[in-house]
Amino acid sequence: MKIIFKFIPVYFFIAFIIRGQDNLSIQFDYAQNLFDGQQYFDAITEYKRLLFFDSENKYSFRANMKIGECYKAGAKYDDAVKYFSVAELTAGSEDEIFESKLEIIRSNILRRTTGRALQLCDDLENDLRFGSKSDDINYWRGWAFIFADDWKNASKSFGKINPYHELKLLADRTDKAKVSVTFAKVISYILPGAGAIYCGNFLSGLMSLGWNALSGYWTINSFVEKRAFDGIVAGELVWLRFYRGAIQNAETIAIEKNIDITNNSLRFLQYEYKGIKP
Amino acid sequence: MNIKFQTIKLLAAFLIISVLLNDVCGQSITSENYFSSSNRLAFGSHLYKEKDYLRALGEFKEYLRSNENDTVQFRMANCYLRIGRHEEAADNFKLLFYGSSVTDESRLMFYKSLFSRNDYKSFREYTLRENYLPQSYIGEIERLKYITFFLDNSVMPKEDEMLAPFPDSVRSQISKFYLNKKFPKQKSVSAAVLLSAIIPGAGKIYTGDIGDGLTVFVATALSAYLAYSNFKNDHQFRGWLFTGLTAFFYGGNIYGSAASAQIYNARIRFNFDNEVKLFFEQRNYFLPKMDL
Amino acid sequence: MTAFKIISIILLFIVPEFCAQTDWVKWNAAPVSYQIPALERQDYTLDRSGFGMTVLSVVRNGYYFFISDLDGDNCAFSPSCSSFYLQSVKETSIFKGTLMFADRFARDINFFKGSNKYHKLPAGKYFDPAYNYTLHSEKIKL
16 A cells, blocks of 8 residues: 555656646647638637746747747738747757748748848858758758849759759749840940840830931931021930930830749749748 | 455555546646636736737636626726727726726726727717716816817817816927917918919919929920010911910919918928827826726 | 847847737738739729720820830829829819829929928839829828
């Protein structure tokens, strides 16, 4: 009987630990169900409840990460980053620290605060604890460049993982398809409308050329006929306006074409790419 | 044999105790129900402190389903107020009007909720309901009532009456507000129109848009001169073209002067409203800080 | 390192305060688009609210296509003068709208309009909507 009495406190202790954990894990599962059902606002409430009752901070990291993910799903990236940062502070291992830092980078990518995302990638790269994670770091650096519309550097980052990486090839294709905005402008200085034609917008280019030819004729003709006032008015208000307009137009068309090309690739990444996305 | 019997006895005793522990003591362990009333209250209070009012509201609401607690009811109403749901805040404060330990505080907050709706006319009507007024905070409600006159376009009471409920330290400032509200330094739309009709652009200069005034004067004068010059040189088409342009600028100038005076006056009102709001907001509308 | 720890601890406590206001209204999952927003271009939509407005918007579209799209970005205001004219006519009448446009045109050729009179938009344009000039003071928004 003595043995039994000795066993009672041990039993209580074990029962308390097991049941205490059970309640927390049940609560975690409940919150997780809401998260899986995309009820992110309510999921945050339940994760917060879990954090409140988790006196031993066993779920601090996981719950804070999940709250961050909820905010991320609601496109509330500032809040997401804050909770991922809290998760980082409560992380219990290097893997958890790395995981939370990556989430902060991914949120920054989606928030398009590329400078911050790249800086965090550099910090991770320089951190000796994460020497073996260079592929992950380069992968997200590549994505940060993609979201900054810098496909050349994106290609370099993905190339460091694998020279034939799917995203490197996509970045190369996208970069190659783009037109040069500077070139479009420069040729429009020489021949108004040429920039628009170079970008494939023939109608706009030819109309620009037509206006310049017509207003140039009016201006020169006025001076030839010694109508200086008319010449100045036509030159200043019409010719100069369309000449400057042709350059601006070439720039706008080139930028629009590049946005189209970028968006084509981004659409592919968002809807068809099977790999991990921000 | 003896050892075997002892082992069986031991196991039997263990099983009996296990069952007992599970039923009696274990219940207290598993009953750590995070959704119990007391836990909802504890969690709600934690959220309330964190200013997570909408979530706190949910917890308090659940708690009040099975409990009565004036403080929690007050906090719930305050949650509504903080998140801008003023109607619901007023309704919930109203529940504490009678037989509650926080009657006066709730009545004061009820008026604060009504005030926050920005429907100042209706607010003033409520201040006439004597059975609603909190006896300990009559002065506060009186001040709120007079503040509302600065925030809408109602007829202002006499200056002495307006100043009386406010402390001496702010009376001179409130007196300035009173004068600005009653006699705003606005520009006359008619004067602007008349000036622009006589000298193009003069109305705009009068309303402070000097650059626009000078521009429209030059544009009207230049096009009028070009019209005259072309008629003189027998260029009929150009003459009429510039005549049309002159009329275009002249008409636009008169219309624009009226619009400019209106915008000037709207800006004066806007700046005044902001100044008044900032002044009273910085002083919390002379209300005590109320949180239970 | 100590400073970092102190900052981290402070951050840990103040984070809930920051996040609280986001959640004062219940929200749902938000669709995310990876795409870059297209450049703001002329709005060629035909206004079919009446015969006059349809004719006016056809004229405006012609102006956009043959002139405005080709002569560069010249108007310092947003909405541009042509859009302002159309909005003015829509909000008032052809006569009043023309007067509003005449006033806007004169303000546009003012070299010294960079005062505090207008809100400057991120694109560098001065925000100058037609509803502020209808002579209905209750419509003015500053």
